[in-house]
Amino acid sequence: xxxxxxxxxxxxxxxxxxxxxxxxxxxxxxxxxxxxxxxxxxxxxxxxxxxxxxxxxxxxxxxxxxxxxxxxxxxxxxxxxxxxxxxxxxxxxxxxxxxxxxxxxxxxxxxxxxxxxxxxxxxxxxxxxxxxxxxxxxxxxxxxxxxxxxxxxxxxxxxxxxxxxxxxxxxxxxxxxxxxxxxxxxxxxxxxxxxxxxxxxxxxxxxxxxxxxxxxxxxxxxxxxxxxxxxx
Ligand code: B1M
Numbered sequence: 001x002x003x004x005x006x007x008x009x010x011x012x013x014x015x016x017x018x019x020x021x022x023x024x025x026x027x028x029x030x031x032x033x034x035x036x037x038x039x040x041x042x043x044x045x046x047x048x049x050x051x052x053x054x055x056x057x058x059x060x061x062x063x064x065x066x067x068x069x070x071x072x073x074x075x076x077x078x079x080x081x082x083x084x085x086x087x088x089x090x091x092x093x094x095x096x097x098x099x100x101x102x103x104x105x106x107x108x109x110x111x112x113x114x115x116x117x118x119x120x121x122x123x124x125x126x127x128x129x130x131x132x133x134x135x136x137x138x139x140x141x142x143x144x145x146x147x148x149x150x151x152x153x154x155x156x157x158x159x160x161x162x163x164x165x166x167x168x169x170x171x172x173x174x175x176x177x178x179x180x181x182x183x184x185x186x187x188x189x190x191x192x193x194x195x196x197x198x199x200x201x202x203x204x205x206x207x208x209x210x211x212x213x214x215x216x217x218x219x220x221x222x223x224x225x226x227x228x229x230x231x232x
Pocket of ligand 1: 079080
């Protein structure tokens with residue numbers, strides 16, 4: 001039996017447990033991550049804190065080593081799978097605020113891009129804040145965004161891109177909305193690690209959202225503006 005097998009997660013203090021979660025995420029150990037998330041919940045950690053400090057924190061380390069060629073796609077997939085295990089436990093808790101629906105968002109990752117963890121997180125947080133979320137998944141062509149937004153009567157179109165090669169596709173979607181004369185029917189929010197404020201402005205999005213919490217705040221702000229405009 002290895003040393004790893006000897007660790008009793010529930011015997012670790014909070015700091016040790018989060019450090020262990022970073023290791024377990026790195027090693028793609030889904031069951032251990034799920035157990036640790038449940039332990040932190042039982043210690044009254046708010047779901048959002050577990051998400052940001054333990055799960056996103058651990059994924060950041062994975063990201064650095066992926067960038068530096070220490071980890072490769074199969075390992076990162078395992079880490080992503082472990083992260084999703086933790087997120088699945090937190091999702092209903094983040095969503096159970098019982099707030100009235102404040103708006104509807106269609107969200108998806110753009111064409112050519114299969115990264116979905118950040119998008120899922122944004123969707124979860126938006127649901128938790130009372131938004132209705134229609135998740136169209138990954139690798140979305142412009143038609144999918146627009147058809148879904150129309151069919152669902154969405155207020156917001158949210159786009160995610162994690163690659164420098166796929167982020168320009170966001171402009172294709174926005175340009176198509178303009179060409180169809182429906183740009184002003186939707187609040188367009190964009191996000192993803194390689195983006196920034198300047199890029200968001202340059203492609204004609206309403207706002208760039210640095211993270212899921214900012215996405216929620218920005219969506220609320222823009223929905224309030226929309227309501228004010230409509231009642232003016
Ligand atoms: Co990929 N990958 N990956 N990858 N991957 C990155 C993005 C990379 C930065 C790694 C690196 O080199 N350091 C790099 C991109 C480099 C670049 O373009 N500049 C990269 C690469 C190169 C690739 C491949 C090309 C590798 C290859 O095949 N050679 C390939 C591309 C596949 C494709 O999409 N066509 C690839 C594949 C993969 C996996 C499949 C192995 C896996 C994805 C699994 C999955 O998503 N189901 C993967 C992963 C996991 C990563 C890293 C390690 C982690 C991404 C992540 O989930 N972060 C990533 C490194 C990194 O970002 N540090 C990397 C955690 C997540 C919570 O953060 O997604 O940023 P993030 O989301 C945040 C915010 O950005 C924001 O809020 C979220 C929550 O706070 N946000 C939004 C995101 N979307 C939003 C939408 C909004 C609002 C806010 O709308 C309103």
